[in-house]
Structure formats: structure tokens, C-alpha cells
Amino acid sequence: MKETSLAFKRSLGPLSYLISAAQIAAREPPRLFIESENASVDEASFVLVGNGRHYGGPFPFFKQAVLDDGLLDVVAFKRLGYLDIIKYLQDVVFSSDIRAPEVEYFQTRNLRITSDQDVPVELDGELVGTCPVDFQIREKALRVLAPAASR
Numbered sequence: 001m002k003e004t005s006l007a008f009k010r011s012l013g014p015l016s017y018l019i020s021a022a023q024i025a026a027r028e029p030p031r032l033f034i035e036s037e038n039a040s041v042d043e044a045s046f047v048l049v050g051n052g053r054h055y056g057g058p059f060p061f062f063k064q065a066v067l068d069d070g071l072l073d074v075v076a077f078k079r080l081g082y083l084d085i086i087k088y089l090q091d092v093v094f095s096s097d098i099r100a101p102e103v104e105y106f107q108t109r110n111l112r113i114t115s116d117q118d119v120p121v122e123l124d125g126e127l128v129g130t131c132p133v134d135f136q137i138r139e140k141a142l143r144v145l146a147p148a149a150s151r
Contacts, residue, residue, distance in 0.1 A: 013057060030119045032131070034076055036111035041104055044076040047113055049135050059092050064107065070139040071107040078102045110136040 012019065029045030048061060050073050055061040062073035077084060079102045087100040113121075115131040122128065 029079070030115055030117045032076075032119065033114045034074070034111060035114075036074070036106070036108035038108055039074075039104075039106040041076045041078065044078050044104075046077040048075040049073070049111070050075075051137070061092055063097060063105070068140070069107075070137055071109060072111065072135055072137050074104075074106050074108060074111060076104045076106075078104060110134070 032041075032044045032047055034041040034044060034047060048055060050062045050065060052067050053060045053062050053065045061075060065073040077088070084100060084102045088103050091097070091099055112134050113131055117131075119131045120127055121130055121133045
């Protein structure tokens with residue numbers, strides 16, 4: 001998150017992202033519009049896009065994520081208020097599914113996020129630009145070498 005400085009990340013670790021999310025929630029949220037091949041969100045205030053289950057360290061934000069399924073996992077907060085964040089974080093930590101009504105979770109191969117405002121975009125904690133932004137999965141694009149399993 002833009003609000004999460006390197007010093008803040010180092011001193012508080014994964015907790016720094018949760019604190020930054022709460023700080024962002026105190027502001028007037030941006031209006032984000034999401035389009036994908038199999039879902040659209042008319043208006044969201046905060047969006048997370050991932051491929052693995054975890055975000056911000058040990059937190060399983062993307063409950064249905066599988067690294068090699070060829071799908072991006074998207075979490076869209078339709079309205080980002082303190083109660084919504086608390087409910088969602090409770091589900092992230094203690095539940096196998098997401099039950100927060102103001103949070104939409106879906107999977108897709110590609111998506112576009114636009115806004116009528118200058119909204120910052122971050123990838124892996126680094127600021128890379130502003131909306132609009134397009135995401136597309138590249139199946140089997142990363143070759144991973146690992147030692148053979150010992151028997």
C-alpha cells in the first residue's frame with residue numbers, strides 16, 4: 001500500500017498492511033470500476049488481485065486461489081468502511097469462506113480496473129502507476145526448479 005513505508009513494513013511486518021488499510025478506510029474512498037470476462041463490479045472502493053492464497057504475509061486473503069489454475073483471484077470491497085474491513089479480516093483469519101456482504105470475490109483470466117479519479121496502483125507493495133490498469137494471467141509462464149523429493 002502506498003501508505004505503508006519501508007520503515008513501517010520493517011518494524012511491524014505484515015501488521016503494517018492492516019494498519020494502512022484502516023487508515024485508508026478513514027478517508028473518502030475512490031470509485032473503482034471492474035470489468036472481466038466473467039464478472040463486473042459497478043463500483044468498488046478497494047481491490048486486491050492475487051494468484052496465491054496469501055497477501056501481506058501469512059494472511060489467506062484469497063481463499064480459493066490455486067497457483068497453477070490459470071486464474072487471478074479478485075477481492076473487491078464495494079464499500080470500504082471500518083466494519084466491512086473488520087468483518088472481512090475476521091473471515092480471512094478465522095473462516096474458510098468470505099461472508100462479508102460488501103466484499104465480492106471472483107476468479108478470472110483477465111480484468112480491467114478503471115476510475116474517474118487518479119487512483120494509485122501497487123504491485124507487490126510497490127507503487128507502479130495509476131488507474132486504469134489491466135491484469136492478465138500468463139499460464140505456465142514461470143518455470144520453477146526444485147530438488148527431487150527424497151524417499
